[in-house]
Amino acid sequence: MSKKTKLIKKTSKTFLITGLILAVLSSIALFFYTRNLLQNEVEEALYSTEARVDDALKNNKIQYSLPPVTEIREVKILKKEILKDTIIYDPSQDEMELFRELSTYKSINGKIYQITIRDLVVESQDILLAIVISNIVVFLLAFIFLFYFNTAKNLQVWSPFFKNLEQMKRFSLTTKESINLIDSDVLEFSELKTEIETLTNKVRMDYENLKQFTEDVSHEMQTPLAIIQAKIDNIINEHSINDKQFEQITSIQKDIQRLKQLNKRIGILTKIDNNQFVNVEPVNLSGFIKEKVNNYKELGFNNIIHFSNENLTVLMDALLGDILINNLVSNAIKHSNKEDKISIITNKNSLIISNVGEDALLHPEKLFQRFYRESKGNQSTGLGLAIVKKICDFYGFKVSYKFEVKQHIFSIHFS
Amino acid sequence: MKYLIAEDEIDLQQSIVTYLQRDGNICEVASDFGEASEKAAIYDYDVIILDINLVSGSGLDVLKTLKKEKKKAGVIIISANNSLTDKLEGLDLGADDYITKPFHLAELNSRVNAVLRRGKYGGDEIMEFNEIKIDTKSRTAYIEGKAMALTRKEYDLLVFFISNKGRVLSKEIIAEHLWGDDSDLLDSFDFIYVHINNLRKKMTSEGAKYIKTAYGSGYKFIED
Numbered sequence: 001m002s003k004k005t006k007l008i009k010k011t012s013k014t015f016l017i018t019g020l021i022l023a024v025l026s027s028i029a030l031f032f033y034t035r036n037l038l039q040n041e042v043e044e045a046l047y048s049t050e051a052r053v054d055d056a057l058k059n060n061k062i063q064y065s066l067p068p069v070t071e072i073r074e075v076k077i078l079k080k081e082i083l084k085d086t087i088i089y090d091p092s093q094d095e096m097e098l099f100r101e102l103s104t105y106k107s108i109n110g111k112i113y114q115i116t117i118r119d120l121v122v123e124s125q126d127i128l129l130a131i132v133i134s135n136i137v138v139f140l141l142a143f144i145f146l147f148y149f150n151t152a153k154n155l156q157v158w159s160p161f162f163k164n165l166e167q168m169k170r171f172s173l174t175t176k177e178s179i180n181l182i183d184s185d186v187l188e189f190s191e192l193k194t195e196i197e198t199l200t201n202k203v204r205m206d207y208e209n210l211k212q213f214t215e216d217v218s219h220e221m222q223t224p225l226a227i228i229q230a231k232i233d234n235i236i237n238e239h240s241i242n243d244k245q246f247e248q249i250t251s252i253q254k255d256i257q258r259l260k261q262l263n264k265r266i267g268i269l270t271k272i273d274n275n276q277f278v279n280v281e282p283v284n285l286s287g288f289i290k291e292k293v294n295n296y297k298e299l300g301f302n303n304i305i306h307f308s309n310e311n312l313t314v315l316m317d318a319l320l321g322d323i324l325i326n327n328l329v330s331n332a333i334k335h336s337n338k339e340d341k342i343s344i345i346t347n348k349n350s351l352i353i354s355n356v357g358e359d360a361l362l363h364p365e366k367l368f369q370r371f372y373r374e375s376k377g378n379q380s381t382g383l384g385l386a387i388v389k390k391i392c393d394f395y396g397f398k399v400s401y402k403f404e405v406k407q408h409i410f411s412i413h414f415s
Numbered sequence: 416m417k418y419l420i421a422e423d424e425i426d427l428q429q430s431i432v433t434y435l436q437r438d439g440n441i442c443e444v445a446s447d448f449g450e451a452s453e454k455a456a457i458y459d460y461d462v463i464i465l466d467i468n469l470v471s472g473s474g475l476d477v478l479k480t481l482k483k484e485k486k487k488a489g490v491i492i493i494s495a496n497n498s499l500t501d502k503l504e505g506l507d508l509g510a511d512d513y514i515t516k517p518f519h520l521a522e523l524n525s526r527v528n529a530v531l532r533r534g535k536y537g538g539d540e541i542m543e544f545n546e547i548k549i550d551t552k553s554r555t556a557y558i559e560g561k562a563m564a565l566t567r568k569e570y571d572l573l574v575f576f577i578s579n580k581g582r583v584l585s586k587e588i589i590a591e592h593l594w595g596d597d598s599d600l601l602d603s604f605d606f607i608y609v610h611i612n613n614l615r616k617k618m619t620s621e622g623a624k625y626i627k628t629a630y631g632s633g634y635k636f637i638e639d
Contacts, residue, residue, distance in 0.1 A: 227426045
């Protein structure tokens with residue numbers, strides 16, 4: 001789409017352009033109309049003077065020429081009357097002046113006279129100019145007034161629209177805050193408001209329903225899982241089974257564990273969405289990491305090295321802090337060999353964790369999406385990093401990923 | 416010992432009964448809120464296993480009644496809800512432990528035993544199995560009177576084994592008990608083999624060979 005213009009600017013612009021065109025057109029029209037009017041008036045005067053001269057000649061009254069205004073000459077030939085503009089030196093004003101000139105040839109008492117009547121057009125042109133200029137001035141003044149008046153009025157009329165637009169920009173599904181729209185006496189705006197409210201309420205309700213559904217499903221799964229789990233525990237104790245059956249039955253336990261993890265993580269995501277982590281306190285993440293590294297040592301992961309440049313303390317829910325560190329570290333463990341080094345660096349305000357990897361990710365932009373997996377091999381839930389992102393978004397931390405010199409690097413900037 | 420299992424999912428209830436009965440314990444059951452409240456108020460139990468979401472009421476209310484009646488029973492809450500507030504509420508009301516569905520019966524059993532051991536319910540904080548004696552308060556194990564030099568995990572493993580003596584424990588169950596959620600990081604459970612082997616060595620040197628292999632990949636703690 002083309003460049004976006006603001007509504008008020010757009011309507012003002014249209015107003016300005018229309019006004020300008022109107023001013024020019026009307027001035028042109030006025031110019032020609034007035035000129036025509038003045039010319040007719042001048043010509044009328046010429047004809048009337050001529051008629052009087054003609055009359056005087058007929059009655060044998062001596063007529064004196066009064067150049068340049070009136071000239072009477074006896075001529076031989078009768079010619080057609082001529083009406084034209086001419087420039088004549090006016091000795092009284094000592095300059096060349098534009099005159100309108102009417103020359104008629106009349107045969108009076110056997111003699112042929114050429115009667116020439118002239119009138120100054122100069123003044124009429126000045127009048128014309130004055131009229132056009134005043135027209136433009138009046139137009140401009142009216143225009144400037146109308147422009148400001150209109151803009152102010154427009155702003156006032158559209159104000160509910162703009163305010164509601166701001167509200168809509170701030171609208172978020174994750175906050176419980178309801179949308180507060182302003183009603184207007186303009187029918188369309190009022191309708192718009194009702195429609196937006198209906199729409200946002202519906203969207204919010206759908207979202208809540210979906211969230212509730214996810215929560216319920218994951219909750220309802222726990223009991224059947226518990227039953228399967230308990231039955232398996234009894235089968236391996238009560239019944240005589242062979243080694244092969246035992247192996248298969250106990251591998252089901254692993255799958256149950258996976259489902260359990262999945263449920264737990266869905267639960268965490270929903271709880272963050274529901275704003276259920278409210279105990280914000282200074283959390284010593286460096287301490288968490290130290291503890292984690294020791295725990296993983298017990299599990300045989302001796303490849304995790306923690307460089308603590310500065311103590312990293314962040315204001316957040318302690319449980320979420322634990323989950324954050326846990327998910328980042330276990331993600332690194334899952335995607336690297338036991339021999340390769342995993343390094344965790346903590347600064348005053350940031351955390352960087354990197355593990356060795358052969359190739360860059362195919363779709364790094366999808367990394368934080370739910371259930372996105374680059375490799376089919378490991379049995380991850382596909383939610384670990386989605387939770388990391390969710391926690392970071394929740395607190396406004398910046399999490400990023402890059403692949404450099406055969407290292408998958410995750411960094412979080414807290415602040 | 417006498418247990419009450421208040422769980423409205425009959426399959427789960429019966430599975431728990433089957434598992435806990437093996438040590439010669441008496442297991443009574445309650446399948447809804449009314450039955451649970453009634454039995455808890457009238458009879459005396461050593462441990463009550465209480466589901467929070469009973470069909471017709473909350474297990475927490477049963478717990479309140481128990482505490483009001485000043486019953487001595489230990490209470491372990493079972494919940495499908497892995498929420499911290501639920502857990503805290505249950506423990507605040509006087510429950511002794513809290514376990515989230517799904518759980519291993521071995522895990523439940525080990526917690527029942529821990530509750531029983533905590534002195535006030537008639538037991539003492541000593542676990543005994545033939546020549547092995549464990550002081551759970553100081554977290555020390557003795558064999559024939561001599562203290563065993565066990566690591567933290569080896570100690571936990573030994574307690575878990577003795578709590579579930581005579582039962583088959585798969586590597587999955589053991590891994591979950593020892594490492595909880597972190598156990599899903601392990602590609603294989605060879606790691607457990609190392610711990611068990613170390614524990615075995617520390618015991619066999621004193622003449623105890625109780626840890627047996629079952630079905631090739633499982634374990635069973637049993638008398639010779």
